[in-house]
Amino acid sequence: MVKFYQHTSSFEHAWDNVTYAFWLRYPNPFASHVVGCDVVDRQVDPVTGVLRTTRLILKQGVLPRWGRGLIKNPDAYIIEESEVDPRTQTMVTRTKNLNHVRVMQVEETQTFTVHPENPKWTQVKTEARIISELKWGLTGRVEAFGINKFMDNSVKARKGMAHILERLRQNAALAASAPATAAAAATPDC
Template sequence: MVKFFQHTFKYEYNWDSVTLAFWLRYPNPFASHVESVDVIDRYVDPDTGVLRTTRLILKRGVLPKWGNGLIKKPEAYIIEESLINPKTQTMITLTKNITHARMMQVEEWQTFRVDPNNREFTQVKTEARVISNFGWGLTERVEGFGIKKFADGAAKSRKGMSHVLEMIREKQLLRGRGFLTI
C-alpha cells in the first residue's frame, strides 16, 4: 500500500524571491530538526541554462512510541535534487530519504512556478508518497505515521519559507532606503 499527499500553495512573493528563499531556508526557527545541508553537485547545463543541484540534508527525527526499538537512530539523510529553469521560471525538486528507506520511503516532488493568476506571486505544488514494505502488519501504521508527519512538516516548511521570505523583503526594503549596502 502507498499513501499519497498533495497540496498547492501560493506565496505572495515573486518567483525570484521564492527560489532564493528555497536556498536560504535553513536555518530557520521552524526547522530546528535540520542538522546540516551540503551541496554535493551543482552545475548549469550549457544547452538549456538549467541549474541542476544535488544536496545532502541531515535531519533529526522523533519516533512514535510504537517505533522504539525498530530504528537505532532517528536521524535521516535526505537527498534533494533540483532543476531551476530561469527562462520558464520553474523550479522542480525531488526529495527522498536515503536512511531508513527499507522501513519507510518518503518521496516529495515540488514545482515552483509563477502564479498564472498573478505574476507577482509564486505557486508551489507539492506531491508526496509514503511507501513502507515493513510487513508484520505494521505497513499501514508506518505509512499512516509517515503521511501525518509529512503533512505536519509541510505546514512547518511553509512557515519557515515565509519567515525567510520576510527576512529577504526586509533586507530589500532596507537596501532601497540606503540602510544596507550589501
C-alpha cells in the same frame, strides 16, 4: 500499500524571490530538526541555462514510542535534487530519504511556478509518496504515521519559507533606505 499527499499553495512573492529563498531556507525557526545541508554537486547546462543541484540534508528524526524498536538512530539523510529553469520560470525539487528506506521511504516533489492568476506571486505544488516495506501488520501504521508527520512538516516548511521571504523583504527595504540615510548623515546641517 502507499500513502499519497498533494497540496498546492502560494506565496505572495515573485518566483525569483521564492526560488532564492528556497536556497536560504535553513536555518529557520520552523526547521530546528535540520542539522545540516551541504551542496554535493551544482552545474549549469550551457545550452539550456538550467541549474541542476544535488544537496545532502541531515534531519533529526522523531519516532513514536512503538517505532523505537524498529530504528536505533532516527536521524535521516535526505538527498535533494533540483532543476531551476530561468527561461520557463520553473523549479522542480525531488527529495527522498537515503536511510530507513525499508521502514519508511518518503519521496517528495515540489514544483515552483509563476502563479497562473497573479504573475507577481509563486505557486508551489507539493506531492509526496510514503512507502513502507514492513510486514507483520505494521505497514499501514507506519505509512499513516508518515503521512501525518509529512502534513505537519509541510505546514512548518511553508512557515519557514514565509519567514525567510519576510527576512529578504526586510533586507531589501533596509538596503533601499541605506543610501538615503547615508546621504542624509553625510550632509552637514549648516
